[in-house]
Amino acid sequence: MSDQPNNSEPESRGLSSEQVLDILTKGTIDAAHGMMRWSSNYAFLVSVEQDDTTLMAIYKPQQGERPLWDFPDGMLCKREMASYLTSEVLGWSIVPPTVLREGPHGLGSVQFFIHHDPEMNYFEFDDSKVPQVMRICAFDYLINNADRKGGHCLVDSEGHVWGIDHGITFHSSPKLRTVIWEFAGQAIPDALLEDIDRLCAVTADINNAFRQALSELVTEREILAFQHRINHLLKTRKYPEPGPGGPNYPWPPV
Numbered sequence: 001m002s003d004q005p006n007n008s009e010p011e012s013r014g015l016s017s018e019q020v021l022d023i024l025t026k027g028t029i030d031a032a033h034g035m036m037r038w039s040s041n042y043a044f045l046v047s048v049e050q051d052d053t054t055l056m057a058i059y060k061p062q063q064g065e066r067p068l069w070d071f072p073d074g075m076l077c078k079r080e081m082a083s084y085l086t087s088e089v090l091g092w093s094i095v096p097p098t099v100l101r102e103g104p105h106g107l108g109s110v111q112f113f114i115h116h117d118p119e120m121n122y123f124e125f126d127d128s129k130v131p132q133v134m135r136i137c138a139f140d141y142l143i144n145n146a147d148r149k150g151g152h153c154l155v156d157s158e159g160h161v162w163g164i165d166h167g168i169t170f171h172s173s174p175k176l177r178t179v180i181w182e183f184a185g186q187a188i189p190d191a192l193l194e195d196i197d198r199l200c201a202v203t204a205d206i207n208n209a210f211r212q213a214l215s216e217l218v219t220e221r222e223i224l225a226f227q228h229r230i231n232h233l234l235k236t237r238k239y240p241e242p243g244p245g246g247p248n249y250p251w252p253p254v
Contacts, residue, residue: 085210
């Protein structure tokens with residue numbers, strides 16, 4: 001498994017990732033904190049309470065998703081979940097703990113809220129963040145992320161870089177739009193390729209729990225395209241370059 005910071009936000013708050021997932025899954029959701037101002041879809045800052053523990057989370061209900069011409073309706077929250085599961089299989093801890101559950105406005109994704117400095121985003125990173133950004137760059141190609149803005153990269157109190165907003169991912173056609181192109185054409189580190197090779201194996205195994213969960217979240221055609229992207233990285237061993245068809249950058253960039 002590739003090297004990564006040992007202390008991520010859930011652990012720094014005295015909870016393991018497993019405990020966070022349990023609270024997000026079984027806890028009581030309070031939607032009294034309001035909507036996130038800049039979200040293109042309905043996204044609520046909520047507290048999730050279980051016993052004596054309260055966590056802040058982002059709740060994105062399925063019925064609040066804005067229709068898109070190129071993605072099927074009511075699937076964005078499921079793609080958030082698929083992205084989280086992929087991050088976990090890789091062992092990269094890019095996507096904060098996420099669950100899919102019923103909430104005050106119906107089924108939706110509920111994701112652990114990362115406390116961060118809103119002024120610190122991808123465009124403000126120094127060289128110390130390069131190894132983590134290289135993981136995110138490879139991850140975005142694998143999940144076919146159509147919207148990696150600079151503001152979708154958050155740094156927690158331990159210096160760990162998290163990626164958020166993965167609703168428009170896993171399309172079967174090339175959709176990669178990202179601000180992270182500085183590694184284009186460069187060799188992918190061997191440690192990351194080892195993780196991607198492990199992802200390849202579990203995705204190919206129809207009896208594997210990850211593959212079965214993925215089948216409940218995205219279409220079989222999208223899984224086949226996902227496998228193609230995995231195999232492409234393993235074959236070329238290089239970061240992708242911007243495609244000729246574009247657009248290759250999201251707007252706005254932050």
